[in-house]
Amino acid sequence: MMQFVREHVLSVRACCLIVALLAVAFASDSVAQDPAPRFKNITREAHIQFSHLKGNRGVATILEEAGPGVCIADYNGDGWPDIYFVGGGDLHGRSNPARNALYRNNGDGTFTDVTEAAGVLGTGFGLGCVWGDYDNDGRPDLYVTQYGKNLLYHNNGNGTFTDVTDKAHVDGTDFGTVFHTGAVFFDYDRDGWLDLYAGGYVTFGPNSKQTCITSGEESSCPPTAYPGSPAVLYHNNRDGTFTNVTRAAGMFQPDGKNLSVAAVDYDNDGWQDLFVANDSMRAYLYHNEHDGTFKEVGLTSGMALTEEGTEMAAMCLSFGDYDNDGLLDLYISDFQEAGDHLWHNEGNGSFNEVSHQSGLTDATRPFLSFGGGFFDYDNDGWLDLFIANGHVYPNVEKTNPGSHYKQINLLIHNEREGRFSNVTAAAAASGNAFSVRHLGRGAAFADFFNEGHVDIVVGNNDDPPLLLKNSSGGSNHFVSFKLIGTRSNRDAIGARLRIQAGGTAQIREIAGGGSYLSQSDLRAHFGLGGSTRIDAVQVSWPSGLKQQFRDLQADRFYVLEEGKNSVRGGNS
Numbered sequence: 001m002m003q004f005v006r007e008h009v010l011s012v013r014a015c016c017l018i019v020a021l022l023a024v025a026f027a028s029d030s031v032a033q034d035p036a037p038r039f040k041n042i043t044r045e046a047h048i049q050f051s052h053l054k055g056n057r058g059v060a061t062i063l064e065e066a067g068p069g070v071c072i073a074d075y076n077g078d079g080w081p082d083i084y085f086v087g088g089g090d091l092h093g094r095s096n097p098a099r100n101a102l103y104r105n106n107g108d109g110t111f112t113d114v115t116e117a118a119g120v121l122g123t124g125f126g127l128g129c130v131w132g133d134y135d136n137d138g139r140p141d142l143y144v145t146q147y148g149k150n151l152l153y154h155n156n157g158n159g160t161f162t163d164v165t166d167k168a169h170v171d172g173t174d175f176g177t178v179f180h181t182g183a184v185f186f187d188y189d190r191d192g193w194l195d196l197y198a199g200g201y202v203t204f205g206p207n208s209k210q211t212c213i214t215s216g217e218e219s220s221c222p223p224t225a226y227p228g229s230p231a232v233l234y235h236n237n238r239d240g241t242f243t244n245v246t247r248a249a250g251m252f253q254p255d256g257k258n259l260s261v262a263a264v265d266y267d268n269d270g271w272q273d274l275f276v277a278n279d280s281m282r283a284y285l286y287h288n289e290h291d292g293t294f295k296e297v298g299l300t301s302g303m304a305l306t307e308e309g310t311e312m313a314a315m316c317l318s319f320g321d322y323d324n325d326g327l328l329d330l331y332i333s334d335f336q337e338a339g340d341h342l343w344h345n346e347g348n349g350s351f352n353e354v355s356h357q358s359g360l361t362d363a364t365r366p367f368l369s370f371g372g373g374f375f376d377y378d379n380d381g382w383l384d385l386f387i388a389n390g391h392v393y394p395n396v397e398k399t400n401p402g403s404h405y406k407q408i409n410l411l412i413h414n415e416r417e418g419r420f421s422n423v424t425a426a427a428a429a430s431g432n433a434f435s436v437r438h439l440g441r442g443a444a445f446a447d448f449f450n451e452g453h454v455d456i457v458v459g460n461n462d463d464p465p466l467l468l469k470n471s472s473g474g475s476n477h478f479v480s481f482k483l484i485g486t487r488s489n490r491d492a493i494g495a496r497l498r499i500q501a502g503g504t505a506q507i508r509e510i511a512g513g514g515s516y517l518s519q520s521d522l523r524a525h526f527g528l529g530g531s532t533r534i535d536a537v538q539v540s541w542p543s544g545l546k547q548q549f550r551d552l553q554a555d556r557f558y559v560l561e562e563g564k565n566s567v568r569g570g571n572s
Contacts, residue, residue, distance in 0.1 A: 037377060037411055037423050038471045039433035039456070046467050047110045048083075053098035054462035055090035055125070059211045062220045063147055063179065063204055064088075065392040069128035069371075069442035069517025070459040073140040075118075075155060079571030080105035081446040081521045083457055084142060085465055089125030091147075091206075100126050100144065105448060119161050124148040128442065128517030132185025132194045134168075134236060136490040143196065145180035145517070149173055150198055154240075167240065172198040174244045175230040175254075179204050184513030186263035186272050187489045188249075189292050190542050193236040194489050197251075197274060197513075199258030200229035215399035220392060223279040223313075228255035231276070250286075250293045257281055262317040262514040264328055265496065267349050270544065272494045272511075275303075277314035277332055287349075300350075303330060303343050307353040312341065316443075316516045318373025320383040321345075321507050322414055326498070328509065333369030333387060333516070336396075336403065340364040340387065344418075354418060360385075363422040367407050368392065371443035371516035375454045377411065379476035379527030381504055385412035385420065388440030388458045388516075406437035409458065409466075433468045446521035450571060452478040452555060454525055459518070477528040477554040482571055483510055486562040487543035494542035497524050501554070502531030523571070528554050 056064045068086040075082050082105050087098035100122035103111035115121055125147035131140040139155035149171035153161035165171050172180050177200035185194040202223050212221035233251050234242035246252045251274075260277040267273070267287070274294065276284040282304040286294035298304030306312060316333035323329070327345035334340050339361035343351035355361045364387065372387040389407035396403045411434060413423045428435040439461035448455045453470040460466065479499070483492035495510045508524040528534070534552040541547070541562050549567055552558065559568050 036430065036472070037413070037427040038430045039427055039468045040431045040471070041433045041466055042109075042469045043464060043467045045109070047112065048103055048465065048467055049113070050085045050087070050101040050103070051464045052085070052460060052462055053088045053090060055088055055092065055098060057092050059218050060220050060394070061204075061210050062202065062223065062226070063091075063125065065220050065461065066181070066201075067127045067441060067461060067517065068459040070444050070457050070465060071129040071131055071519035072444050072446045072457070072521045073131035073519075074572065075102070075131075075140055075142075076104065076159060077139065077572050078107070080107045080450065081448050083111065084120070084129050084131075085459060086126040086129050086144065086442075086517070087122060088462075089147065091125060098126070109449060114159065118159060119163075120153050122146070123151065127180060128182055130183045130185055130512050130519045132196070132493070132512055133490045134185065134194045134196070135240060136193065138490055140491070143170070143183055143185070145172070145183050145198060147179055150180050150183075164240065168242055169244075170196060170198070170234050170242050172200070172232055174232050174246070175200075177229040177232070179229060181259050182261040182513060182517055184261045184263050184274075185491070185493060186274070186512060187494055187542055188263070188272060188274070188288060189235070190271065190494070192485070192487060192489055192543065193238050194491065194493060195236050196234040196242060197231060197261055197263070198234070199231045199261050199276065201257055201259065201279070202226035203229050214393055214395070217395035217399055219395055223257050228253075228257045228281075230254050231256055231258050245292070248292070250295065253284070256284070259315050260317040260514065260516050262319060262511060263494075264319045264509050264511050265494070266319070266328055266345060268327070270540065275317055275330070277312075277317045279313050279315070281311050283312065283314055283332070297349075302353070303351040306341060307355070313338070315370045316372055317514050319509070319511070319514065320374030322374065322383045323416075323418060324382065324504060324506055326505065326507055328507070331373060331385060333364075333372065336368040336391065337365055340369050358418055359420045359422075360412065363410065363412055363420070366403075367410065370441045371458070371518055373443070373445070373515050373520075375445045376525070376527035377454060377470055377472050378413070379452070379473040379478045379529070381502070381506060381527045381529045382414040382416055384414045386410070386443060386445075386456055387412065388443040390439035390441065390461060404437060406439055408437050409434055409440055433466070438463055438466065442516050442518035444515060444518045444520040447480065447523070447525060450557065452480070473527070476530065477532055479526050479528060479534055479552065479554055480557045481524045481537070482522075482557070482559045483524070483539065484559065484561040485541065485543075487545065488541045488562055491522060492541065492562070493522070496540040498538045499526055499534050500536040501528050501534045
């Protein structure tokens, strides 16, 4: 009897062990979870010594509080993402004006300042930047938004750039606008050449009201104190020049107050549309009508105002399919106490705000949010959020006890089923990446070290930037794609990738702009959880061509070239 019991117990234990092993095996095909976010501030050890300059004398103005942005591209084609920092400026005639900075990625965890040799110092009060290969020569060019005239730097392919702003006719002042903000390269007419949208903020100058009284204290003025300024849409003439087509395209808005802009195909019709985040007024959504014109449908789509019907102090725009249903959803950052906003794409041309039920409102209400956006920090296959924070009123600590001028940044984890949780405290426990307060503004994402983790760079107002190295995700897997257009624009901006792995489908769209005054790496990064292979990859190119690739190994970087049926490894 005892022998039978012993054998029975052993057989039960063996069965339990088999079941447990099978459970682990099945889990490894979905998500290998390691909940602890791990980020490290490596700015100094990466040899980044840049600092933004606000340039104020006394109380800062709305201009001096606005920047900076930061943008990422592999400008020299060596497979390692480089960083361009925008420096701000000094309008008071002091002898140490701010400068922008280009840092080349050395591929060993460090960066080198190559600004002067490259010829991209900037010439004025810088605010934002975007990269785009506007002449399809295989080298990303650089557009810098400023107070005054914007700049277009052509990449010469030898580590240097040439200022071609006047030649290209893209300084942004066509309608008298001088306070420029977000910009984006996108091919709105699908002719294979990148066009350019340059946003305008408020009408502000030396004779404008410089400061206001807020809660009894002198501070910078809110945007409602100034008239708006028109943005400009430039069409690429394919000869190194651009033509202002703003009015003809249906985009002339004399009272707009643009901060962030992003171009994505929100309705899956194959044409990139344009989203504009305005400050203290309704947002714009320009639907691409496929004939060179746009129709503004922000109100009818449901994303121009909050679900309560109020205007937003909208700083950041980010698109991502957070619930993996094949539709790009929308995140917009907002002012302190308002909370940030999340819109679910309903698939019928409309958006439904789900900020409260997602948990995002409560997590963000104590902060004034600027740049950031969707990214999968733990490679579990579900998009999370990073948000850079910082106030614009230095006296907020006096007028609103408990609030801070400098603020910590936020890390928000996707718990699936439409819910997000604030994991900033856990991220702060692993180092100083999320525990120190800053005046966070622009933010951008890239796997700077080609290790399979998406890192973060943040532009801070009147301070050095942050380079946050990500080592989260435990044993989760990833895959990364660089796309090269041939019939489409060379950067493949507007291309859509859909991958199938471990029973889950994910999408990414190659898109410039977004965040706040910034741009992320154009490579498409996917977290795969425990999946070690990608069953299928479908690419929908802007030209209309569709290609499919099957059975790719995880934890690899791939290059997909339009029209070629082979896949090659690498980043360049």
